[in-house]
Amino acid sequence: MSVQPSVPTVENDSLEDRLYTVKYDDPGDSHLDVKVPNICEEKCTTDDCIQVCPANVWREGEDGVPSIAYENCLECGSCRWACPYDNVSWEYPTRGAGVTYKHG
């Protein structure tokens, strides 16, 4: 007897379809600013950053330099550790002026 799970799998359902709630999509959350400098193109023979990303948001560009779709980034930080060249600058972005404090 084989077990037929009805939970979605990669084959029959893409991650995007399974993302009913991504915590980090809360309005007002500051999103991560992941930058990949040109050095990737010159040096890198791996695609470790792409391989490790649990949200599949890294894409290899036509020039071979990967980039990410920020809006679906889970901010897990894995790409930062995966890159063998310390090439992912994993920074929190700076908020623009005019925002007021909120506390409670």
Add this chain to the structure above:
Amino acid sequence: MSDDEPTEEERRTVDDPNYDGAFDAIVVGAGLAGSAAALTMAREGLDVVMIERGSYPGAKNVFGGVLYTPRLRELVDLDEAPLERYVAEKRFSVLTEDDEVAVSIRPDAWNDPPHNDSYTVLRGEFDRWLAEQAVAAGATLVTETTVTGLVREGDRIVGVETDRPDGTLRAPYVVLAEGGNSLVSERAGLKSSESRENVAVAVKEVLEFPENDDAIQDRFRAVDDAGAAYHYFGDGAVGDSFGGGFVYTNEDTVSIGVAYRISDAVTGQPKPERTLNEFKDHPAVAPLVRDARTVEYTAKTIPEGGIGSVPELVHDGAVLVGDAAGLVLNSGIHLEGTNMAVESGYHAGETIAHAAEKRATSAAALRAYSEALADSYVVKNLRRYDWLTRTVEEDRDLVFERLPRALVDAGEDYFAVDNEPKESHAQRAKRRLLSAVGGWTGAAKLAFRYRKTIT
């Protein structure tokens, strides 16, 4: 004070914040460690501000999740807390690609309070509640604000920079409770970035059962508030990577996930999302989550470097607590970080409160924090299991592949029902196990190598 000079209350209005110097301590991050520190300091009469980058505490926090509560129970009234279930059963399974061998423990004592101090929680709810307890004790919470750096005067840390306009905030003490992705501490040179061998990538889903209200009770034998914590190792959990899978029961949902080393995630093992899906499809796991719907998908890294990765905890004007301080125990059998976060936050808070009485901010004055931690189970446990992780790493092929396979085959042999006598089944099972570990000599060596796990 002249009449037109603003009162303290007015100075802290939302529109024109001027908190500078208004607080005794700044806590970076309102996770478990940060809230425990803030709560402790506020109760000791200090003016504390917690700065959290999420839209509320817990909005960004990811864990498996069992919350361990020995110290927390002393700090807050857990009867009021948003707990999901207590852990009534712990189960450890080794999985080959298609098979399972499991050991389960279900002591009746765990059904009685305090339930072995182990409760499943959802961090989005629990962290928010715990931060509220700190606020009720007098702390101030600022959300949607990211600390971008530390302010120094000479060697002394005297405040933080935030991403707010004019966002500098000064205070005599800074508690760094920013979790494992500790960019602020790293950038300030208080710790170095971990190597990828010491960091795990973890993916987790929360599943609900829209058409089956009894799924959790039935599948996990969970009566009333009782719940279960299932842990999985071996090929069927995370391939030949160093790590494992987990399933925890919440009140109406199930948390399921996998965690394994980043160094393995980039060499061979399929992507984390795919690994989790394969784990969910495993014949031993799929029936537990059948007909479930994913309501949340999250990911995070776990600092697993152990005691060797714990940085200097005490600096002039600042301390590191929780995951930011590398205080996570992952021995395979034990995955504990929540208790260590709270324990470290508590000791840091106590130490700062005492130092503040003397207006002392030097590292020497804050040393009592790292000493208290060294005396506590936190550092003792990390030391005790340090060798284990390294030894398992050396034996990973045996532990994650050969042994699970041999256990399954031996079990199949031992319980085989056919025309042969039991004795030959038992002999064959024994031979399988022995050949996996390298005969009697290998077994003896192995027993010696792992003796410290039970002594």
